[in-house]
Amino acid sequence: MRIVKNSIAGTLESSDIHVEVSPGTGVEIDVQSTVLTQFGDSIKKTVMDVLREMEVGDVRVFANDRGALDCVIRARLETALLRAAGGDGP
Amino acid sequence: MRRTALFLPGNNPNMLINGGYLGADSIIFDLEDAVSPDEKDAARILIRHALSSLKFEKCEIIVRINSLDTSFWEKDVEEIVPLGPDALMPTKVSDPGCIHKLAAKMDEAEKRGGSTKRVMLIPLIETALGLENSFAIASCHERIAALLLGAEDLTADLRAPRTREGGEIAYARNRLVCAARAAGVDALDTPFPLIDDMEGLRQDALLAKSFGFSGKAVISPRHVNCVNGIFSPSDAEIEYAHQVFEAIETAKKQGKGAISLGGKMIDAPIVERARKVLETAKELQGGRT
Amino acid sequence: MSKLLASLGEAVTASGLKDGMTVSFHHHLRNGDYVLNMVMDAIAKLKIGNLTINASSIFDAHAPLIHHLRSGVVGGLEANYMGSTVGRAVSEGVLNKPVIFRTHGGRPSDIESGKSPIDVAFIAAPSSDSAGNCTGRFGKSACGSLGYAFADAMHAKKVVVVTDNLVDYPLRDYSISEAHVDYVVRVDAIGDPQGIVSGTTRMTRDPVALRIADLATQVISASGFLKDGFSFQTGAGGGSLAVAQNVRNIMREKKIQGSFALGGTTGYLVDMLEAGCFESILDVQCFDLKAVESLRTNPRHVEISASHYASPSAKSCAAEALDVVVLGATQIDCGFNVNVHTDSGGYIIGGSGGHSDVAAGAKLALVIAPLSRARLSIVVEKVLTVTTPGKTVDVLVTQCGIAVNPLRADLRQQLARAGLPLVEIGDLRKMAEETNGIPQKPDLEEKIVGKVLYRDGTVIDGIRQVRRPAGA
Numbered sequence: 108m109r110i111v112k113n114s115i116a117g118t119l120e121s122s123d124i125h126v127e128v129s130p131g132t133g134v135e136i137d138v139q140s141t142v143l144t145q146f147g148d149s150i151k152k153t154v155m156d157v158l159r160e161m162e163v164g165d166v167r168v169f170a171n172d173r174g175a176l177d178c179v180i181r182a183r184l185e186t187a188l189l190r191a192a193g194g195d196g197p
Numbered sequence: 198m199r200r201t202a203l204f205l206p207g208n209n210p211n212m213l214i215n216g217g218y219l220g221a222d223s224i225i226f227d228l229e230d231a232v233s234p235d236e237k238d239a240a241r242i243l244i245r246h247a248l249s250s251l252k253f254e255k256c257e258i259i260v261r262i263n264s265l266d267t268s269f270w271e272k273d274v275e276e277i278v279p280l281g282p283d284a285l286m287p288t289k290v291s292d293p294g295c296i297h298k299l300a301a302k303m304d305e306a307e308k309r310g311g312s313t314k315r316v317m318l319i320p321l322i323e324t325a326l327g328l329e330n331s332f333a334i335a336s337c338h339e340r341i342a343a344l345l346l347g348a349e350d351l352t353a354d355l356r357a358p359r360t361r362e363g364g365e366i367a368y369a370r371n372r373l374v375c376a377a378r379a380a381g382v383d384a385l386d387t388p389f390p391l392i393d394d395m396e397g398l399r400q401d402a403l404l405a406k407s408f409g410f411s412g413k414a415v416i417s418p419r420h421v422n423c424v425n426g427i428f429s430p431s432d433a434e435i436e437y438a439h440q441v442f443e444a445i446e447t448a449k450k451q452g453k454g455a456i457s458l459g460g461k462m463i464d465a466p467i468v469e470r471a472r473k474v475l476e477t478a479k480e481l482q483g484g485r486t
Numbered sequence: 487m488s489k490l491l492a493s494l495g496e497a498v499t500a501s502g503l504k505d506g507m508t509v510s511f512h513h514h515l516r517n518g519d520y521v522l523n524m525v526m527d528a529i530a531k532l533k534i535g536n537l538t539i540n541a542s543s544i545f546d547a548h549a550p551l552i553h554h555l556r557s558g559v560v561g562g563l564e565a566n567y568m569g570s571t572v573g574r575a576v577s578e579g580v581l582n583k584p585v586i587f588r589t590h591g592g593r594p595s596d597i598e599s600g601k602s603p604i605d606v607a608f609i610a611a612p613s614s615d616s617a618g619n620c621t622g623r624f625g626k627s628a629c630g631s632l633g634y635a636f637a638d639a640m641h642a643k644k645v646v647v648v649t650d651n652l653v654d655y656p657l658r659d660y661s662i663s664e665a666h667v668d669y670v671v672r673v674d675a676i677g678d679p680q681g682i683v684s685g686t687t688r689m690t691r692d693p694v695a696l697r698i699a700d701l702a703t704q705v706i707s708a709s710g711f712l713k714d715g716f717s718f719q720t721g722a723g724g725g726s727l728a729v730a731q732n733v734r735n736i737m738r739e740k741k742i743q744g745s746f747a748l749g750g751t752t753g754y755l756v757d758m759l760e761a762g763c764f765e766s767i768l769d770v771q772c773f774d775l776k777a778v779e780s781l782r783t784n785p786r787h788v789e790i791s792a793s794h795y796a797s798p799s800a801k802s803c804a805a806e807a808l809d810v811v812v813l814g815a816t817q818i819d820c821g822f823n824v825n826v827h828t829d830s831g832g833y834i835i836g837g838s839g840g841h842s843d844v845a846a847g848a849k850l851a852l853v854i855a856p857l858s859r860a861r862l863s864i865v866v867e868k869v870l871t872v873t874t875p876g877k878t879v880d881v882l883v884t885q886c887g888i889a890v891n892p893l894r895a896d897l898r899q900q901l902a903r904a905g906l907p908l909v910e911i912g913d914l915r916k917m918a919e920e921t922n923g924i925p926q927k928p929d930l931e932e933k934i935v936g937k938v939l940y941r942d943g944t945v946i947d948g949i950r951q952v953r954r955p956a957g958a
């Protein structure tokens with residue numbers, strides 16, 4: 108999947124995560140989180156996994172996490188990527 | 198058991214995570230009115246991921262999909278059905294044709310997803326036409342598990358004011374319960390819309406129970422306890438049910454044919470009712486409140 | 487000789503405060519308190535150093551204190567509760583000596599016995615006369631009860647009353663008598679009324695908290711304590727207030743005549759008093775304006791000292807007469823031990839307050855908590871810091887079920903009979919972990935930055951220094 112534009116998904120409410128995706132060169136990930144000490148590595152790994160599963164190579168991901176579960180992180184990132192790929196609408 | 202069916206917004210992670218623990222027998226994740234058009238994709242994807250990784254052991258999971266006259270419903274079905282929620286809730290169902298169209302799409306999605314679980318349907322009856330066709334709808338497909346009355350849209354369609362007392366939906370309630378029971382499915386009552394009016398809620402739920410509804414949809418978690426209580430057998434009902442079975446035992450021992458309890462003949466419907474009360478009471482013991 | 491001095495600096499000098507001594511403060515002005523900061527600034531100006539502060543609690547409003555910790559004006563801290571701002575500095579090792587954490591009952595006990603001597607007590611007083619008869623009942627900075635200040639007033643070597651409402655002698659309706667007071671200082675303001683008491687304490691609308699409150703109410707109902715003579719304590723958190731509201735409804739419906747409500751007081755308890763649910767409120771601290779008003783006007787709303795509230799060495803205390811208390815938790819473990827001192831990263835964010843006192847005293851101690859908060863599990867294998875030992879906690883109520891301490895087989899049976907959804911605490915822990923994932927362990931140093939003293943004075947845990955993340 109090719110990222111052709113900027114997009115966002117998710118919210119800054121507790122248990123959610125706000126994801127910003129934009130075209131880039133290679134993979135660049137920046138994660139902020141209220142649970143960075145406890146789950147920082149896990150969040151980054153999940154982001155990498157989703158990018159690999161969706162075959163996204165050149166992208167910048169900025170995630171502001173408010174204690175989202177793994178499945179929520181996956182959902183929000185997937186939403187942002189689909190929106191940025193400019194494919195199907197909502 | 199469907200005493201309470203709690204509507205929860207489909208795009209709120211906290212409610213997806215905790216919805217199963219709010220005491221409702223069923224939860225309805227809403228992709229329709231609770232989600233704005235530009236977040237439909239986000240909510241659908243969120244529910245898909247939630248269903249695939251969270252456990253909802255104690256309650257029935259229903260997903261309310263977008264109306265069949267929108268461009269969203271087919272994607273809703275394609276993405277959600279393979280994850281095996283217990284049921285889908287289509288809105289504004291007005292005739293069996295809607296159900297057949299939807300069920301065909303569900304067949305496809307189940308086949309493609311390779312899922313073995315059969316997802317049921319709980320149509321929302323909220324138009325005059327839907328109400329008049331309610332028995333036909335309830336009996337048109339084996340996926341139908343229950344009918345839910347939607348009084349807000351219905352009264353708008355009827356051009357009747359919507360009141361706290363609900364006199365304007367008396368016919369609809371009678372009609373819907375009769376249609377559902379005739380088809381052998383559950384009848385669920387419309388939500389009570391005034392969130393902070395707990396006394397109004399209680400009256401409304403008591404009324405619904407008196408019409409024969411199996412339970413009631415609610416739009417606030419704070420309504421769950423009250424409605425659960427009203428649709429659970431009361432101590433007096435349980436006591437009476439025990440007495441019925443004791444009277445039958447006594448009569449058997451005494452070799453009597455006709456049995457009476459408190460001056461009233463115990464006939465087959467009374468026994469059947471007592472059996473249901475005890476069954477429900479047993480189900481409620483230890484675990485559900 | 488007049489006790490009235492012109493400034494805090496004069497009072498510090500007159501008190502004879504020297505390097506290495508101990509000064510004390512109460513926390514009735516809560517996050518609106520100016521007095522601790524003003525006094526410490528005055529002390530710093532006088533170049534007195536290496537002091538120990540014994541404050542009943544330290545709030546975020548006391549952030550300027552961090553500067554005095556760094557500069558050496560203050561070398562030691564003792565408190566029953568510490569907010570996260572000063573807590574962070576302490577956790578990162580700003581002090582050489584560990585902070586001594588006591589409980590609301592343990593503190594006055596140690597002060598009275600001389601284990602924890604105070605050289606100079608500074609008592610913020612919303613109203614005082616020139617001789618130091620003082621009260622929190624009225625004045626622009628009214629805070630209600632002065633319960634935590636009594637031991638300081640009676641046992642410190644010198645006592646300085648600091649007020650912003652100097653009234654004519656004699657103040658009849660005093661809480662603390664002139665007999666204990668050495669000096670009185672008038673200042674413009676002892677606190678910010680906005681931070682002292684909230685206008686109203688508000689009930690939660692969070693569905694999960696309400697669900698937990700409903701289950702907790704069912705536990706209280708089924709426990710058998712909710713009958714005539716019932717006594718009750720609950721905190722000011724949204725979930726606790728929801729329990730209070732539910733209990734009130736049941737008491738009114740069933741016409742139950744309770745005995746007393748205890749502890750920190752909110753408008754919700756006042757409503758219950760006025761509705762006839764209780765004979766009296768025993769008030770060690772007011773949380774909102776309605777509580778302050780009630781303490782001032784209702785003779786059945788009584789101010790009590792911290793010793794009367796919960797001292798383990800008092801000849802008796804109200805906590806020991808308590809039937810039911812509803813408590814919170816930052817973490818609770820499979821042994822029912824509760825942590826309200828540190829967050830899951832190891833940082834200090836609180837303290838016992840009265841938590842372990844009332845858990846020990848009450849016949850039924852309920853902990854209410856969600857299974858997790860924003861991915862952080864509350865129910866864990868082992869708490870990071872033991873605030874309240876598990877043997878004093880009877881029940882944990884979460885949205886996912888009710889766990890009864892195995893030591894209370896009787897209670898478990900009772901709740902099971904009532905058809906409540908019982909679960910094993912170990913299963914709750916598993917559920918939390920399965921949902922949230924396994925967190926990385928906090929990065930802690932060997933150095934102990936806090937010693938947790940149980941109410942009887944024994945050290946029940948140590949809080950370790952947090953290693954600051956690289957680049958931070």
